[in-house]
Amino acid sequence: MSARYDIDGLVSRLDGIKTETNPALVKQKSRDFYWYSPTLKRQLDEVSGDVVVSPKSRDEVVRTLEVAFALGIPVTPRGTGTGNYGQAMPLSGGIVLDLSLFNAVTEIHHGRVVAEPGAVVAAMDKTTRADSRQEIRLHPSTYHTASIGGFIAGGSGGVGSIRWGGLRDAGNIISLEVVTMEASPRVLTLTGDDLHKVSHAYGTNGIITKVEMPLTPAYAWVDVIHGFDTLREATEFANSAGEQDGLLLKELAVVAAPVPHDHFKRHRKYLPREKHLVLAMVADFALTPYLAFAARHRGSELLFRNDTLAPEDAKGLPPVFELAWNHTTLRALRDDPTITYLQVLYPFPNQVELVTRIHERFGDELPAHLEFVKFDGKVTCFGLPLVRFTSEERLDEIMAIHEEMGAPIFNPHRYTLEEGGMKQTDEVQLAFKREADPQGLLNPGKMIAWEDPSYDYRSGKTFLFRGLAEA
């Protein structure tokens, strides 16, 4: 691939900044969790950058972008590569801009933290907890590995969303510093509505070099699991637990039988195979009312709480959030590679009904997995249902049925922003890309609106990036 770009010239001009050109190592850093999707696995398996550049400071980022711009080499930023849709994969080769070494927590205040983009979320929390018993509002279930910059550029929410909504809801990011991809890169600070320019833009229109995030108290969170005989009862319970305004929860999910028993190995002895689960993280001081609320609820059975385990039983158990979000999927497809998944929204106020009807229709082809969240001020759920995969056609059909039934799909089997999201151009992000990346060198191929302004999202076809077709 390197024939395409002057990588040697780049490396020599980046003297003093860590670079790596060993093809095996570069390929390793050119991948993420795209292989969750059989479709993306087929499309992206051969993708690789030409060089990994690992800046340790904003100045090193600026220098890298300046040289890359001069040489016309594409730059694909990367936090720690835990994204699921090939977001951080360099479709046109070139530079993988590895930000994982640019990772300090630089300021901690009452209610907010400032960090460099490569900081791993769990490491940030460790620092803010030690400083002042604070933690970040929202984190992906890849807490222990994901970077904060990657979360903002590629993630959407997760643990904490039952309280705070999504990552892009106003107030969940305070400010971002971004470096542009121009002859002389500019350093911009974004706040308020301007944050939408770069959050969840997959790094296509600027490199995030500093983040300022709100903090919330780090309480002792207790993992609690209740079992129910039917998916409907579990869903109803979770929904109404989520609507208890005074009950402090950090996570609230439903996983349908038999997935937990079959795939949550370390918890297996607590989880009867026929039980549908509600997983929760509950503040220690909210445990009594949470358990009282559950006890009042038809059909609930307390299966597990980790605050009263004997130390030998607690040892080696993952936290409950590592049974949730995309960890549910991960655990299942590690055991059974024919499993994949979907991302679904069940809109308020019909979520319980919709979940019930959809899962009655698909049965065991589509084991339910729901994540309860705040969404526009109401409680509802997203679905990350497992799919027992047969063919790409059937997968498309399952998605089409969801949409017909009233449950919008965020397709995790596409690598573009638009197809994975709202299936329409994000004018704000596009306008900012024109300004901040006039040559289109940042993470090429991910923003259809840039690559092919006339693309028809209703065509029913999958967008195929030319750069990828050529590679």
Place this chain on the structure above:
Amino acid sequence: MSARYDIDGLVSRLDGIKTETNPALVKQKSRDFYWYSPTLKRQLDEVSGDVVVSPKSRDEVVRTLEVAFALGIPVTPRGTGTGNYGQAMPLSGGIVLDLSLFNAVTEIHHGRVVAEPGAVVAAMDKTTRADSRQEIRLHPSTYHTASIGGFIAGGSGGVGSIRWGGLRDAGNIISLEVVTMEASPRVLTLTGDDLHKVSHAYGTNGIITKVEMPLTPAYAWVDVIHGFDTLREATEFANSAGEQDGLLLKELAVVAAPVPHDHFKRHRKYLPREKHLVLAMVADFALTPYLAFAARHRGSELLFRNDTLAPEDAKGLPPVFELAWNHTTLRALRDDPTITYLQVLYPFPNQVELVTRIHERFGDELPAHLEFVKFDGKVTCFGLPLVRFTSEERLDEIMAIHEEMGAPIFNPHRYTLEEGGMKQTDEVQLAFKREADPQGLLNPGKMIAWEDPSYDYRSGKTFLFRGLAEA
């Protein structure tokens, strides 16, 4: 009155506990803000206890109840007497149990505080803020004067309810210690669903001697006021601001023109007479997104923020929460004694529509005042509209029209639990009264279910307590 009871015997047996029998002083401590209501003013003006007993510890409470029980003297607990419905007024005379000297903060932990019942909310916050920058989740707008025990026994929510819902929502009180009214008073600790036994029971079935409440971070809250040309626009803005899950607010209210200009004297120069206001308390780090959100909203005009005031302008301005909740009413009726008020719920999801229709119907007879809150997991609003009072009949009519139009009333012109609340027997509180106050000596006359089990709530009549009729 004292002929009714052996007050001398009581006082001598309570040796060592502070007592007061001076009739003027006793009468002072036998009143609350019942005079907000022309109806209650007429009914309760002559009410007085016979003696004020001011215990300073749980032991002194236990001793007082033991002696009072033995002598058959009624006991009406009192925090600081800021209730609005004669709740703390001793309808059968006897003992006013003044808890305001029993007021220490005894424990502070990460996420919770333990205090004695007479602690004033603002004093608790002062202590927990100094200790660990924490504060109580919810407080009445009588923050600077109300006791925590009185809030729990008589209040319902207030500042903080836009985040946490009502005081009686699961999780908003952690535990209560209660002393029973028996020959040998028992000391009980209540948690979980058992809290409903005594919370908002007006002290009719036990004396709260210890409270354990959750804490939340004490951020720097900024007072912000926006103005709108129509009530509808103000209501829509407040509703959607409340639905921003990531925007940390502590208070969110609408006050219709011309009330703010006419009655918020110290803020007057900021408040054009024709503007309908949205009052908010916003965490400092959420101010930029809040202002951005408002700027995007049709018709909003920023009228006031207290973080950028010159010191001479800031001086003497009350906090915005003292323009809200029942302080709105207080400011208006201090200027104009013909004003009174109502308590209304506009149920989700029709709140904006309902507010608009109701206030179009009544016009200036009923200036709107809305308090946005979380209610069963959704954002909606309570109303504390002002009423330009003409007669008790018209007041009843206005309430009836609200109920017909779909907006339940919590009648603030009644002194009983049932008439001021759900207009039905609370079986849990009644059962607990049978157990904890078998002789019916605690705050007599406030629980209809106890006084007159056959009372018909649909009769349309006002309950008149026999003890009061006799007095």
